[in-house]
Amino acid sequence: MSVSVLAALRTFKKHALIVLAVIVGFTVGHLVNANFYSDDAPVQPIEFSHRIHAAENEIPCMHCHVHAATSINAGVPSVNKCMNCHRAMPGVWESPEILKVRGYWERSEPIPWVKVYDLPDFVYFPHKRHIQAEVECQSCHGDVQEMDRVEKVSPLKMQWCLDCHKTREVENGRDCWTCHK
Amino acid sequence: MAGIVEKWKKFREPGYPGKFDYHWGMVIDLDRCSGCEACVVACQAENNLPIVGEKQFALNREIKWIRIERYWQGEYPDAKVTFMPMLCQQCDQAPCEMACPVFATYHNQDGLNTQIYNRCIGTRTCAVYCPYEVRYFNWYTFKWDEPLEQQLNPDVSVREKGVMEKCTFCIQRIRQAKDHAKDRGGDQRVRDGEISPACVQACPTEAIVFGDFNDPDSAVSKAAEDKRNYRVLEKLNTTPSIVYLSKVEQHG
Numbered sequence: 001m002s003v004s005v006l007a008a009l010r011t012f013k014k015h016a017l018i019v020l021a022v023i024v025g026f027t028v029g030h031l032v033n034a035n036f037y038s039d040d041a042p043v044q045p046i047e048f049s050h051r052i053h054a055a056e057n058e059i060p061c062m063h064c065h066v067h068a069a070t071s072i073n074a075g076v077p078s079v080n081k082c083m084n085c086h087r088a089m090p091g092v093w094e095s096p097e098i099l100k101v102r103g104y105w106e107r108s109e110p111i112p113w114v115k116v117y118d119l120p121d122f123v124y125f126p127h128k129r130h131i132q133a134e135v136e137c138q139s140c141h142g143d144v145q146e147m148d149r150v151e152k153v154s155p156l157k158m159q160w161c162l163d164c165h166k167t168r169e170v171e172n173g174r175d176c177w178t179c180h181k
Numbered sequence: 182m183a184g185i186v187e188k189w190k191k192f193r194e195p196g197y198p199g200k201f202d203y204h205w206g207m208v209i210d211l212d213r214c215s216g217c218e219a220c221v222v223a224c225q226a227e228n229n230l231p232i233v234g235e236k237q238f239a240l241n242r243e244i245k246w247i248r249i250e251r252y253w254q255g256e257y258p259d260a261k262v263t264f265m266p267m268l269c270q271q272c273d274q275a276p277c278e279m280a281c282p283v284f285a286t287y288h289n290q291d292g293l294n295t296q297i298y299n300r301c302i303g304t305r306t307c308a309v310y311c312p313y314e315v316r317y318f319n320w321y322t323f324k325w326d327e328p329l330e331q332q333l334n335p336d337v338s339v340r341e342k343g344v345m346e347k348c349t350f351c352i353q354r355i356r357q358a359k360d361h362a363k364d365r366g367g368d369q370r371v372r373d374g375e376i377s378p379a380c381v382q383a384c385p386t387e388a389i390v391f392g393d394f395n396d397p398d399s400a401v402s403k404a405a406e407d408k409r410n411y412r413v414l415e416k417l418n419t420t421p422s423i424v425y426l427s428k429v430e431q432h433g
Contacts, residue, residue: 070364128364129360176287177293180338
């Protein structure tokens with residue numbers, strides 16, 4: 001006489017199906033989330049293309065992100081900055097994305113851009129120190145001039161910061177309180 | 182691990198802060214201190230210190246990085262009182278540093294005894310080892326009622342439950358001054374008097390002087406040469422970075 005565990009397990013058939021359904025559900029959900037709702041490349045209120053501005057028209061980064069070299073924050077340009085140039089460009093004045101910009105301008109509202117590179121609150125990151133040390137914008141932000149929608153390319157983890165600080169032999173670059181606050 | 186131990190050994194040599202970039206320190210003149218507690222309030226505002234509430238206060242769980250200690254002499258009506266601001270002494274040979282099992286408190290290149298909140302696991306050993314009792318523990322994640330959270334300092338992180346904290350000599354202001362010094366160019370060094378921690382800034386009688394002890398010409402080095410100078414609990418050989426000038430007593 002042989003003893004089989006299968007007979008005993010048969011009563012758990014329903015449970016097994018539920019577990020399987022949950023696993024499949026989570027996997028599909030994760031894939032959908034990662035591919036369509038990822039925080040790495042959030043949908044912006046205006047389909048602003050860095051490729052058109054920075055690559056095709058060769059506008060330097062600091063023209064719009066004016067505070068990057070002199071301040072902690074790089075700074076997002078004001079609507080005024082957008083309008084300054086686009087007023088003089090009748091070719092795209094009526095295009096749907098520019099109409100959105102004009103809408104914000106007429107309502108006197110700031111454009112609610114979604115932050116892509118968001119550091120935790122306990123990190124002190126001055127843009128000016130890095131730019132004055134001649135770190136290229138692209139070394140952290142990737143090839144932004146090739147992107148239609150900005151995508152987060154760096155992990156922004158402490159190890160990643162420290163790797164660079166070590167190779168560049170930053171003065172006091174490995175002291176906790178240089179970057180933490 | 183080996184690196185940390187090597188660094189630690191280096192810190193045990195006598196006079197090692199002289200080899201550091203800066204050696205931040207304070208001179209507190211007790212003859213000038215009137216016990217007004219302006220420094221306490223200023224510190225509370227600058228460093229996002231929570232208001233713990235009456236119940237926690239009664240349990241001796243208040244958080245004040247600087248406190249005013251009162252020493253009474255004699256009986257009423259001939260009582261005399263001496264006020265003494267007590268804050269982290271930023272010891273060169275700090276007992277708290279050897280206590281921490283996770284190296285959450287360490288010495289940095291400015292001779293500051295610093296606390297890393299993210300690394301702290303809350304064993305509270307450092308508070309036990311500290312002879313000055315100036316380390317404070319977050320027993321809860323404290324909340325700021327509306328609209329008080331609007332006055333939180335963005336340069337200082339808000340600590341959570343289970344984290345030890347203490348005076349940092351307003352390290353965010355030190356960092357800012359260093360940033361300015363770098364922008365200015367030249368020798369890129371912070372000049373004397375450029376940094377004033379919140380307590381120094383708030384003191385109405387200018388009882389506290391802050392500066393770099395490595396610079397013999399700084400205001401703090403000169404003030405420390407006063408005849409009345411002493412360090413608190415000097416016999417413990419913690420070599421604090423804060424020099425007190427004792428109160429002048431009138432006799433007869």
